[in-house]
Amino acid sequence: MMARTFGNDDLRNLQSTTTRQYSILVHLLTVKSVTETAHHFETSQPAVSRLLAEMRLRFCDGLLVRSGERMVITDRGRAIRAELSAILDRLSCLIETTDSFEPEAADVTFTLGFADSNMVSLIPLLVGAITGSAAKIKLQLRTLDASLDVVRALENRDLDAVVDCVTKHTRDSYETLRYSSLGTDDVVLLARKDHAVIASPPQTSAEYLALKHVAPYPIASFELGPIDGTLRALKSARHISCFIPEYSLIPNVLIGSDLVFTTCRRFAEDYAKHLPLAVVPAPDFFPKMEFRMLWHEVTQSNPATIWLRRQIQSAAKAGNFEF
Helix, strand or coil, rough: CCCCCCCCCHHHHHHHCCCCHHHHHHHHHHHHCCHHHHHHHHCCHHHHHHHHHHHHHHHHHCCCCCCEEEEEHHHHHHHHHHHHHHHHHHHHHHCCCCCCCCCCCCCCCCEECCCCCHHHHHHHHHHHHHHHHHCCEEEEEEEEEEECCCCHHHHHCCCCCCCEEECCCCHHHHHCCCEEEEEECCEEEECCCCCHHHHHHCCCHHHCCCCCCHHHHHEEEEEEEECCCHHCCCCCCEEEECCCCCCHHHHHHCCCCCEEEEHHHHHHHHHHHHHHHEEECCCCCCCEEEEEEEHHHHHHHHHHHHHHHHHHHHHHHCCCCCC
8 A cells, every 4th residue: 555644634533543443453463363353342243344444544554464364464564553552551551550559569479370381481471570570479370270160269369360272162161251362372283203293284174083182181171172172163072092180291292102282382382492393283173272361350450460460461472472
């Protein structure tokens, strides 16, 4: 698109746009999906498409364009997303009152729940940020296991916040909770470098289901998990040859076996850098994983947990957790 002069009409248009519309645009440019954005903001797909069309005219750029079957963000769209995200974050800081919480002097303990798949990427950054700036604050971290009722734990303040991964098939599991999207990631397969699946990744559900699968010992109901929840929605089920009690042990198990691990790209690529493993795409019927920070309404206005949520969001951004 050709550049044009920014005039009074453009200024009036910008002033007439609501923060919600800009929030929708930022989310859309992050997840690159009209369907997921409409679901996230509880609006219709045509409404999101109309907003994108308006913003394309307003910013004189395609913002989000089609490349084959995918949508990709333009260079200008990437710059606009970063600027708008920063503006919305600053506005949120002005609206939310945190004057009564001073992290440097606070002597409190925060308890956080994490899905195993995002612990490697997010926890080191979060722990470093909090312990480095607030010496008296203590953190207790736990994985989400089958015995944990996440909604009840957040309601009862057994947990202050949770970071979990969901797909479009499973995200309604937490519909009663407040949440903030931290980013998305691809579903991939991790296996030893000389495994046949590396040379010939599965393209169909039959090819995928024929593989020998390894999975972490159920940390929650498989029917709600991002992998088996998706398969259940497709009326399929994989045969898991081996359950491993610790998520981080699985890459080492793969080295000497014919097993394949289905996980998120960030986790897989981190281990493939250090072990004789390789990563290939999972079949395209697996939607992207969305990482969400979850909390209960009971802590929505608590200055301490507002501060905590900001630290989690900052850690996610510092680690390029948003894709």
